[in-house]
Amino acid sequence: MDLFHARLMPYLESLVPPRHPVLEEMEARARATGFPIVGPAVGQLFYVLTRLAGARRVFEMGSGYGYSTAWFALAVRENGGGVVHHVVWDPQLSRDAQQYLGRMGLVSVVRFHVAEAVEYLASLHEAFDVVFNDIEKPAYPDALPVIKSHLRSGGLLLADNVLWYGRVLDRGARDAATEAIRQFTRAVFTDPDFAATVVPLRDGVLVAYRR
Ligand SMILES: C[S@@+](CC[C@H](N)C(=O)[O-])C[C@H]1O[C@@H](n2cnc3c(N)ncnc32)[C@H](O)[C@@H]1O
Known part of the structure; x- marks a missing residue:
């Protein structure tokens, strides 16, 4: 289902200032291969939110070849430095991310893990300022x-694809992914420990403040 006017996302993406050439190379790879990166408008949203939150500890779940990671890392570095965890279960994507982020001079703020993201997060005994869910x-x-349980009070939960290309609106759509996104979104919105909203950029970004 087409949720937006065909010219809206290209317009919003055209507003994002020119990026580092390596970020633009990663965007070209996504266009050429169909790899699902968040894209420049959502990347810029993450950058703005991470700067606003003054976040220094970011945990990313489902990092691909490091495109969204780069936006968090740029913001964390400008916030004074810290750690962005890049977590993906595919070793080649992890190596690709190390190469791209190395060329952007960002590896000092990124830790790379080849792992299942939920299991890896569960194994840690620390709380984060931002957790981004894209598994x-x-x-x-x-x-x-x-x-x-790994988000500090005052922290930010971000999740991509909560509109799922409009399938969440289709009452007849009962597949596992659509049902899971509906359940996750409702659970965040009805949890009194979160104040949540959906930013309808690209495929819908859930933004929730952890009280
Ligand atoms: C949507 S893509 C990531 C895009 C990335 N966040 C970006 O915007 O640049 C999700 C990636 O995470 C991987 N992935 C999915 N579920 C995962 C999980 N539970 N643990 C680790 N990696 C996962 C997928 O194989 C894929 O490479």
């Missing part, structure tokens, strides 16, 4: 308690 969609609901 396989059927796994969203079970990830929520783990995310919540």
Whole structure:
């Protein structure tokens, strides 16, 4: 389902200032291969939110080849430095991310892990300023308690694809991914420990403040 006017996203993306050439190379790779990166408008949203939050500790779940990671890392570095965890289960994507982020001079603020993201987060005993969830969609609901327990009070939960290309609006859509996204979104919105909203950029970004 087409949620937006065909010219809206290209217009919003055209407003984002020119990026580092390596970020633009990563965007070209996504266009050429169909790899699902968040794209420049959502990347810029993450950068703005991370700067506003003054975040120094970011945990990213489902990092691909490091495109969204780069936007968080740019913001964390400008916030005075810290750590962005890049977590993906594919070793080649992790190596690609190390190469791209190395060329952007960002590896000093990024830690790379080849792992299943929820299990890896569950194994840590620390709380983050920002957790970004972009893993396989059927796994969203079970990830929520783990995310919540690793988000500091005052921290920010971000999740991509919460509009799922309009499928969440289609009452007839009962597949596992669509149902999981609905369940995850409802769970965040009805949890009194979160104040949540959906930013309808690209495929919908859930933004929730952890009280
Ligand atoms: C949507 S893509 C990531 C895009 C990335 N966040 C960006 O915008 O640049 C999700 C990636 O995470 C991987 N992935 C999905 N579920 C995962 C999980 N539970 N643990 C680790 N990696 C996962 C996928 O194989 C894919 O490479």
